[in-house]
Amino acid sequence: MATQVAKGGSSGGGGGSSGGGGGMEGKYCIVTGANSGIGFEVTRGLMQRGAHVVMACRNTAACEAAAERLRAEGLPGSCACRRLDLEDHSSIRAFAAQQADELAAAAAGPSAGGRSGAPHGRSQAAAGRGRIDVLVNNAGVMGVAPAPDGSDRHLTANHLGPYLLTRLLLPHMTAAPPLPSPAPACASAATAASTSAQANGSAAGSGDASGSSGKGEGAGAGDRAAGAGAGAGGGGGGRVVNVASRAHYGGRLALVTGPPGSEAIANDIRHWWWQYARSKLCNVLFTAELQRRYGAGGGGGKEGGGGAGGRYGITATAVSPGLVDTGIFRYLLPEWAQWLKAPLRPLGLFKTPAQGAEVVIYAASSPDLDVTSSLTPRGSAGGHTPLFLHGCREMQPSAAARDPRLAADLWRVSAALVGLPEEDAP
Numbered sequence: 001m002a003t004q005v006a007k008g009g010s011s012g013g014g015g016g017s018s019g020g021g022g023g024m025e026g027k028y029c030i031v032t033g034a035n036s037g038i039g040f041e042v043t044r045g046l047m048q049r050g051a052h053v054v055m056a057c058r059n060t061a062a063c064e065a066a067a068e069r070l071r072a073e074g075l076p077g078s079c080a081c082r083r084l085d086l087e088d089h090s091s092i093r094a095f096a097a098q099q100a101d102e103l104a105a106a107a108a109g110p111s112a113g114g115r116s117g118a119p120h121g122r123s124q125a126a127a128g129r130g131r132i133d134v135l136v137n138n139a140g141v142m143g144v145a146p147a148p149d150g151s152d153r154h155l156t157a158n159h160l161g162p163y164l165l166t167r168l169l170l171p172h173m174t175a176a177p178p179l180p181s182p183a184p185a186c187a188s189a190a191t192a193a194s195t196s197a198q199a200n201g202s203a204a205g206s207g208d209a210s211g212s213s214g215k216g217e218g219a220g221a222g223d224r225a226a227g228a229g230a231g232a233g234g235g236g237g238g239r240v241v242n243v244a245s246r247a248h249y250g251g252r253l254a255l256v257t258g259p260p261g262s263e264a265i266a267n268d269i270r271h272w273w274w275q276y277a278r279s280k281l282c283n284v285l286f287t288a289e290l291q292r293r294y295g296a297g298g299g300g301g302k303e304g305g306g307g308a309g310g311r312y313g314i315t316a317t318a319v320s321p322g323l324v325d326t327g328i329f330r331y332l333l334p335e336w337a338q339w340l341k342a343p344l345r346p347l348g349l350f351k352t353p354a355q356g357a358e359v360v361i362y363a364a365s366s367p368d369l370d371v372t373s374s375l376t377p378r379g380s381a382g383g384h385t386p387l388f389l390h391g392c393r394e395m396q397p398s399a400a401a402r403d404p405r406l407a408a409d410l411w412r413v414s415a416a417l418v419g420l421p422e423e424d425a426p
């Protein structure tokens with residue numbers, strides 16, 4: 001089942017659009033794995049819309065080279081490289097601590113921001129509110145061999161690392177103000193926009209594209225007021241975009257949920273494809289539990305109880321970029337054999353990285369997904385935050401990905417495995 005979420009509006013998602021004014025001016029974004037593939041294009045798209053992007057990469061030389069390429073384009077936004085290895089918990093903790101320091105220094109003002117590594121100029125302005133607006137968990141691997149200790153690196157890099165990173169950064173994502181203006185919708189979604197909005201019967205979807213655009217601005221003002229009034233419990237938090245995949249439909253997950261200290265994710269899957277599928281299932285389950293615990297509009301803590309009750313107002317979405325021609329296949333095909341992909345290109349099977357980035361940029365920037373839409377219904381999804389988007393359309397994830405017990409258990413087990421308590425301190 002696919003439900004259109006994006007509404008009409010200007011095209012130019014992904015890396016293809018030009019110019020600024022995309023509603024992300026002054027926003028502070030973090031994109032993991034930003035030096036190549038989809039992450040690079042997401043960074044470009046967010047910079048085109050005026051954001052400051054922290055490019056969180058394990059290879060600092062590759063990151064700096066990518067950042068230089070983007071800076072040379074003269075985009076309205078800015079970027080900075082920071083080191084992050086998602087397979088190394090000490091690296092993740094160091095990255096999070098560095099972010100906290102830099103945000104605090106920037107919020108304290110330019111005089112405090114003069115220390116090494118603290119943001120300057122436009123990035124200082126974005127960091128100056130002391131808050132992270134968007135976290136894109138994009139980095140990932142596919143087809144890697146197990147680690148020397150036999151553990152599944154897909155699980156480590158694609159799920160446990162992003163889980164730890166997100167948990168550590170969530171306290172800095174509280175109550176960011178809603179986006180100031182409608183950002184360009186996904187190019188691939190703009191064409192079919194208003195019709196399926198009507199099909200979903202939302203209030204905002206009953207207008208045509210221009211009508212919804214006008215409505216969007218009015219609703220935006222209302223949302224800002226609502227967000228401001230609602231405080232931490234009523235929306236206005238930052239966004240978490242988890243780059244998942246349709247591969248999650250094949251994922252199976254077996255958890256050991258015994259007494260403290262015995263938690264584990266059963267390491268019983270041998271083939272890389274199923275390991276990858278499982279890690280992507282974890283991405284969707286993690287998103288679902290983020291919505292439940294930390295989302296203002298997603299039922300935060302009501303089902304099953306015990307959650308944080310939506311005190312952060314986080315908008316969390318899992319997205320699938322489709323089949324994209326990136327370097328992710330390098331673990332399966334060595335560099336010299338990459339030409340084997342060539343015969344597939346004319347068949348149109350692959351998206352370009354810029355096309356693959358569209359849904360990520362959409363989830364990161366479009367007001368259609370604002371959590372405050374639960375207060376002022378907007379977007380064809382009828383005011384709820386979609387769990388899983390493919391090609392800017394809401395798509396029903398697998399039954400396993402919609403299992404609330406599995407999502408809650410995965411959260412608990414993951415917390416134990418990365419050495420965090422199940423819940424943050426109030």
Ligand SMILES: NC(=O)c1ccc[n+]([C@@H]2O[C@H](COP(=O)([O-])OP(=O)(O)OC[C@H]3O[C@@H](n4cnc5c(N)ncnc54)[C@H](OP(=O)(O)O)[C@@H]3O)[C@@H](O)[C@H]2O)c1
Nearest residue numbers: 033037038058085086087138139140245323324326327328
């Ligand atoms: N391409 C597709 O068809 C497709 C389809 C569905 C979903 N996806 C998802 O899209 C995301 C981006 O993949 P891509 O296709 O753009 O692949 P890519 O070009 O290989 O980019 C992956 C990025 O992740 C980084 N990364 C890998 N392991 C890391 C670690 N331990 N710590 C920090 N960074 C790490 C890589 O860094 P290095 O450069 O240092 O290796 C690289 O920057 C992944 O989550 C993938 O599962 C891709």
